Amino acid sequence: MNNPRYAKDAALLGIAFVVIVIQSSVITRIAWPLHGPNFTLLLFIPWVLSETPFRAAVIGFFMGGFIDLAPPGNGPVGQWALVMTLIGFGLASFAERSRDLVQSPLVEVGIFALGAFALLFTWGILGLMMGDDRASAKYFFQFIPSSLLWNVVLAPFVLPLVRKTTFARRVRR
Amino acid sequence: MNHDRRRARLILGVLIVISLLAITLDLRGGSTFSGPRNALSSVVSPIQRVASNVTRPIGRFFSDLTKINSNREKINKLTAENRNLRAKQFTDKASAGNAELLSQTLILAANGGYRVVPAQIISMSQSGFSRTIGIDVGTNSGVKPDMTVIAAGGLIGRVVSAASNSATVLIITDESFKVGVRLAGTQALGVISGRGSGVLDLELLDAQTEVRIGDELVARGSVGGKPFVPGVPVGKVISVVQTPGALTRIAVVRPFVNLATLDIVAVVVLPPKSDPRDSLLPKPIPTPTVTVTVTAQPTVSPTPNPTKS
Numbered sequence: 001m002n003n004p005r006y007a008k009d010a011a012l013l014g015i016a017f018v019v020i021v022i023q024s025s026v027i028t029r030i031a032w033p034l035h036g037p038n039f040t041l042l043l044f045i046p047w048v049l050s051e052t053p054f055r056a057a058v059i060g061f062f063m064g065g066f067i068d069l070a071p072p073g074n075g076p077v078g079q080w081a082l083v084m085t086l087i088g089f090g091l092a093s094f095a096e097r098s099r100d101l102v103q104s105p106l107v108e109v110g111i112f113a114l115g116a117f118a119l120l121f122t123w124g125i126l127g128l129m130m131g132d133d134r135a136s137a138k139y140f141f142q143f144i145p146s147s148l149l150w151n152v153v154l155a156p157f158v159l160p161l162v163r164k165t166t167f168a169r170r171v172r173r
Numbered sequence: 174m175n176h177d178r179r180r181a182r183l184i185l186g187v188l189i190v191i192s193l194l195a196i197t198l199d200l201r202g203g204s205t206f207s208g209p210r211n212a213l214s215s216v217v218s219p220i221q222r223v224a225s226n227v228t229r230p231i232g233r234f235f236s237d238l239t240k241i242n243s244n245r246e247k248i249n250k251l252t253a254e255n256r257n258l259r260a261k262q263f264t265d266k267a268s269a270g271n272a273e274l275l276s277q278t279l280i281l282a283a284n285g286g287y288r289v290v291p292a293q294i295i296s297m298s299q300s301g302f303s304r305t306i307g308i309d310v311g312t313n314s315g316v317k318p319d320m321t322v323i324a325a326g327g328l329i330g331r332v333v334s335a336a337s338n339s340a341t342v343l344i345i346t347d348e349s350f351k352v353g354v355r356l357a358g359t360q361a362l363g364v365i366s367g368r369g370s371g372v373l374d375l376e377l378l379d380a381q382t383e384v385r386i387g388d389e390l391v392a393r394g395s396v397g398g399k400p401f402v403p404g405v406p407v408g409k410v411i412s413v414v415q416t417p418g419a420l421t422r423i424a425v426v427r428p429f430v431n432l433a434t435l436d437i438v439a440v441v442v443l444p445p446k447s448d449p450r451d452s453l454l455p456k457p458i459p460t461p462t463v464t465v466t467v468t469a470q471p472t473v474s475p476t477p478n479p480t481k482s
Contacts, residue, residue: 024307025221025296026228030235031433054181061188068195069206071214071221072296072307072341074333077206078195085188089181130200133349138369 009055012047016063019043020070034146037154038116040067041147045115046108046162048088049095060088075134079126087119109155116151120144207334214311214336218295221339222309225295234259274437277325285404285453286445289323290314292438295339304347304367306330308438311338319400321392321441326455327406327429328352328392329438342438345373345407345428353393354407356384357451362393365407365426373408377422384424386410389454398444405441406454429455 023040030036044063048056064084068077095111121144127135198205237259275291282289296307310316312335320332322342330344343350350367354375361384363377377384388410394403408426416423 021217021220022224024298025224026232028297029225029294030232052177052181054177054184057181057185057188061192064192066213069210069213070217071210071336071339072298072305073210074298074305074341074343076196076199077210078192078199082189082192082196085185085192089185093181130196134347134369136348136369 013059013062016040016043016047016059017066017070020063020066024070024072032150034150035143037150038147039158041116041119041151042154042158043162044084044088045091045112045119046159048091049108049111049115050163051088051092053089053092053096056088056092057085060084060086075127075132076130079123079130083119083123083126087115087122090118091115105156105160108159109152112155112159113148113152116148117144120147210334211336214339218307218309218311218336218339221295221307222293225293270434271437274325274434278323278437278439281323281325281327281406281453282439282441285402285449286447287321287323287402287441288443289439289441290316292316292340292440294436294438304344304350304369305333306342306344306435306438308340308342308440309338310440311336311340313337314440315442316340316440321398321400321402321405322438323405323441324430324435324438326431327408327453328401329430329435331400332440340440344432345430346370346432352401352407353395354390355393356382357389357391357454359383363390363422365390371427371432372411373426373428375410375424375426377424380420380422382422384410384413384422386412388424389451390426391451391454394444394448398441402441402444404445404449404451404453 020040023038027036027039040063044060048059051059061081061084064081065078067073067080067084068075073080091111121140124135124139124144127139195206271293278291279289290310292308292310294306295309298305308322316332316335318332318334321328322330322332328345330342330347330350332340333343334341345352345365345367346369347367348369352365354363354365355361356363356377359382361377361379361382363375366374366376368374375384375390390407390409392401392403392405392407395401406429408428410424411427412425414423414425
């Protein structure tokens with residue numbers, strides 16, 4: 001519980017917010033085939049996999065809350081926060097119980113894909129429950145598969161980068 | 174360890190409760206989160222604007238590459254030298270393209286008598302399927318929620334929220350988007366809904382109305398011009414769905430606005446004094462008729478040359 005640790009956490013959250021802003025102002029504006037990659041997921045999932053469930057839930061809440069409130073967010077405030085809190089906690093709890101498994105790069109990509117699917121799917125289900133028109137069949141059958149494809153293709157290149165940063169310090173403790 | 178788990182479950186519970194509370198408050202309507210949203214927008218929008226401006230040439234370059242990928246012949250023709258030249262000329266082309274889009278948008282606004290505030294798109298929706306865009310004008314420029322947004326060609330959407338220097342626009346292809354329209358010429362009424370793709374659904378209220386491919390649609394306009402001002406061109410019918418016995422007629426419409434090249438838009442801050450009716454619809458390009466006039470020219474007639482016999 002020392003101050004440098006909190007300063008580091010705040011800096012990492014700052015980086016996460018910058019990634020979210022870049023995703024909405026740069027990445028989504030490029031005319032990618034099949035919707036394109038989502039760097040928010042590529043950062044969030046490996047990060048929470050290397051954290052304790054407590055910290056992962058808090059990270060998910062802040063990142064999700066930022067997506068909910070930052071422009072051009074239009075959905076109900078709290079939707080992303082709730083989903084990312086739950087998935088962050090779930091993934092971190094899973095990773096904590098199977099640390100040896102997560103060390104294998106191939107399994108790591110598999111867990112990443114599973115986590116990304118769980119996040120997007122839960123968001124859609126929550127949208128359906130709230131009567132959100134955007135959680136349509138097209139979202140479940142087109143957007144989720146194409147988004148997963150992009151992110152899984154990029155995961156082998158991006159995950160080691162994220163792991164090599166300070167995020168991974170808690171994996172090998 | 175047990176203490177950690179208890180602490181983790183406790184924080185999870187607290188965060189879930191906060192999120193659910195936020196969702197409930199936001200879904201009930203009102204302006205509970207407009208303050209934090211506007212405050213965050215004021216901080217984030219300038220960053221988005223800078224990021225968008227700095228990376229626009231790169232983004233456009235990649236966008237062009239993805240389009241090129243779909244055409245093998247083009248790839249074969251493109252040499253490394255061509256790509257370098259394109260990259261060098263890209264900034265100039267982008268500026269020229271923006272000027273053209275702005276000019277077309279302003280001509281549309283002037284013809285319709287709309288008072289507009291031009292804006293540049295600085296962000297697009299995070300999730301890829303929710304079709305909202307962020308623009309670089311806000312309440313400081315007179316932009317308020319429920320204002321019509323137009324682009325070169327016609328209607329593009331409506332403002333859903335506005336901060337001091339930025340605003341969020343729900344665009345016409347979003348699945349939750351609906352606008353009342355009139356069929357140009359017959360004045361039949363209908364409702365256009367977004368489909369989440371490049372085309373729109375048209376539902377005509379009267380099943381007896383004749384609708385044909387190529388028929389054009391304009392916005393009917395709302396009371397007080399909010400959220401839609403009258404007369405804005407919306408799109409053209411590209412196919413008609415035959416539904417015998419149905420109470421309404423259904424057709425598929427392609428919007429006049431080219432969503433792929435969308436960069437400059439304009440927010441209508443003051444509706445026109447009178448409904449421009451169908452006058453803003455794109456004029457058909459007249460087919461040139463070639464007329465050849467043949468005029469007989471008097472020629473020198475040969476004079477008989479008397480020959481000696």
